[in-house]
Amino acid sequence: MYMYQVKGANPNGSPDWDNLPRTLSDExxxxxxxxxxxxxxxxxxxxxxxxxxxxxEALELDPEKYHVLESKFRGMNTEDAxxxxxxxxxxxxxxxxxxxxxxxxxxxxGTTLLEKKLKGQKEGLxxxxxxxxxxxxxxxxxxxxxxxxxxxxRFPFNEEHLKNENSDMAPQAxxxxxxxxxxxxxxxxxxxxxxxxxxxxxxxxLKYIFKYAFSVTEAACxxxxxxxxxxxxxxxxxxxxxxxxxxxxxETLQPKRIGEYIPxxxxxxxxxxxxxxxxxxxDLA
Numbered sequence: 001m002y003m004y005q006v007k008g009a010n011p012n013g014s015p016d017w018d019n020l021p022r023t024l025s026d027e028x029x030x031x032x033x034x035x036x037x038x039x040x041x042x043x044x045x046x047x048x049x050x051x052x053x054x055x056x057e058a059l060e061l062d063p064e065k066y067h068v069l070e071s072k073f074r075g076m077n078t079e080d081a082x083x084x085x086x087x088x089x090x091x092x093x094x095x096x097x098x099x100x101x102x103x104x105x106x107x108x109x110g111t112t113l114l115e116k117k118l119k120g121q122k123e124g125l126x127x128x129x130x131x132x133x134x135x136x137x138x139x140x141x142x143x144x145x146x147x148x149x150x151x152x153x154r155f156p157f158n159e160e161h162l163k164n165e166n167s168d169m170a171p172q173a174x175x176x177x178x179x180x181x182x183x184x185x186x187x188x189x190x191x192x193x194x195x196x197x198x199x200x201x202x203x204x205x206l207k208y209i210f211k212y213a214f215s216v217t218e219a220a221c222x223x224x225x226x227x228x229x230x231x232x233x234x235x236x237x238x239x240x241x242x243x244x245x246x247x248x249x250x251e252t253l254q255p256k257r258i259g260e261y262i263p264x265x266x267x268x269x270x271x272x273x274x275x276x277x278x279x280x281x282x283d284l285a
Contacts, residue, residue: 009226029140132192138184
């Protein structure tokens with residue numbers, strides 16, 4: 001179970017609403033599971049970055065087993081995105097085990113590749129794997145207030161904009177959440193792990209990088225320090241069928257808004273439980 005605090009940031013804008021922070025009918029905030037998985041993939045996708053090199057050294061990884069399928073060049077030895085996509089589909093079709101061995105995100109999150117047959121092939125590609133790691137969307141514990149502001153470019157390039165000092169403005173372009181505490185769940189299914197060839201090392205990598213999901217992928221709408229994990233509670237089952245009730249685990253650790261159900265200003269506005277179970281609970285944050 002994970003929870004993070006948002007202060008003056010947009011954790012996940014909605015493309016349907018001009019990138020406004022996602023909200024529900026009760027004015028609570030939402031950030032999709034896809035947005036969080038994308039950040040984890042970004043951390044692992046560039047094998048030349050100092051971040052990946054540090055992770056690989058710390059966990060003694062074989063980089064060839066930790067490529068990311070959902071990346072521009074897909075871990076292939078080419079700088080042509082189309083060639084990379086075709087090579088990756090060919091690998092999935094001709095050697096599914098090698099495909100799984102190559103892509104860390106497929107072993108954890110799964111994928112579906114349904115493509116028409118390529119030139120020279122007898123049949124199309126039908127490759128489907130359900131991932132062993134499930135990450136839920138995150139929802140704010142209380143309603144959120146949003147801020148919208150206009151941004152400008154001081155020295156534009158467009159000739160028309162150079163003549164008109166007010167034309168290079170983007171009204172209400174920046175949309176941020178004043179404050180919010182978002183909560184979501186994460187789980188690992190051993191049955192699915194068996195079918196995707198996921199290993200304990202794969203899960204170790206996930207646990208290691210999870211707390212860096214926002215700090216490593218900062219952007220203008222998520223500046224440094226604006227989104228921070230408060231807790232990442234992690235507990236391991238002692239057997240494949242499960243040794244404790246996961247719903248009870250999540251509900252016991254669910255934070256609650258103190259006082260009125262109105263937007264919060266800080267963590268002091270919440271009652272955040274601490275684990276009190278008859279099994280070990282680790283805080284990855």
